[in-house]
Amino acid sequence: MHKWYIGLIVGVIGFVSLALGAQNGLPDEIASYLSWHRGNSQKSFEESAHPVAKDIYFNDTAAETVMAQSFPHAEGSTFLKERTDPETLMVTTIYGMRKVANFDPANGDWQYAVFERADDGKFLGDWMEASSATMCIGCHTGAKDKDYTFLSYLDN
Ligand code: HEC
Structure with a gap:
């Protein structure tokens, strides 16, 4: 196969993934969060700050500390919480937290x-x-022993 042909394919794939990423309006670093780890095996209805249907996703960096249960989380760890409207089943809000050095x-x-x-x-x-x-911050300080992440949904 000619090199330019491979370049074209790589270019098209890159363009399509960029376009898909931009589609949901989220910043690049979290745009494809649906392919991340999901923390809860069943949709969580646990009452908390948001007593509605929710799903929690986290990236590979966060997964390492979550699996090992050894804190603090590493720089770059990112958690996202999706709030779903229980009537329309639409995701209405995404709450995020990411660990940024200093x-x-x-x-x-x-x-x-x-x-x-x-x-x-x-x-x-x-x-x-x-x-x-x-x-x-005020509420998440309650989970300070797990480096500010509640992780309460993990065994749901
Ligand atoms: C009144 C308490 C409270 C407040 C305020 C709150 N949270 Fe949370 N948050 C929780 C609890 C409890 C969980 C565990 C999952 C659940 O039950 O919703 C959680 C989970 C999360 C998670 C998943 C990671 C984890 O901790 O396990 C993210 C991300 C998150 N919250 C972001 C936010 C953001 C952003 C704000 C501010 C806009 C916020 N939270 C305000 C209580 C709170």
């Missing part, structure tokens, strides 16, 4: 995010400054 040392260096689904189906939102995440 982001907020007093609170475990977690950066929080909220992405809300707009009418066109795309998610709007972004990773927040620590000063905008005081509510998230």
Whole structure:
């Protein structure tokens, strides 16, 4: 096969995955979170901050500490919580936390995010400054022994 032909295929695949990634409106680093690890085997209806149907996803980096149950999580660990409307079964909101070196040392260096689904189906939102995440931090401090992650859904 000619080299340019391989290049073309690689280019097309790259373009398609970029386009798919951009489709849901999420930032690149989390756009394909549906292929990550899902923390809960059944949809979780556990009452908490959000007493609705939810699913929790985390990336490979986070999976290492989750499996080993040895904390703190490594830099780059990312957790996402999907909130599903129990009536429409649409994912309406995605809550995120990712570990960024020296982001907020007093609170475990977690950066929080909220992405809300707009009418066109795309998610709007972004990773927040620590000063905008005081509510998230306040509650997640209750899980400080597991480096601010509750992980309560794991055995569901
Ligand atoms: C009133 C308490 C409370 C507040 C406020 C809160 N959370 Fe949580 N969060 C929880 C609990 C409890 C869980 C465990 C899963 C569940 O039951 O929902 C959780 C789970 C998560 C997870 C999955 C990782 C984990 O901890 O296991 C993410 C991501 C998350 N929350 C993001 C956020 C963000 C972003 C905010 C702020 C916008 C926020 N949370 C505010 C209680 C809270």
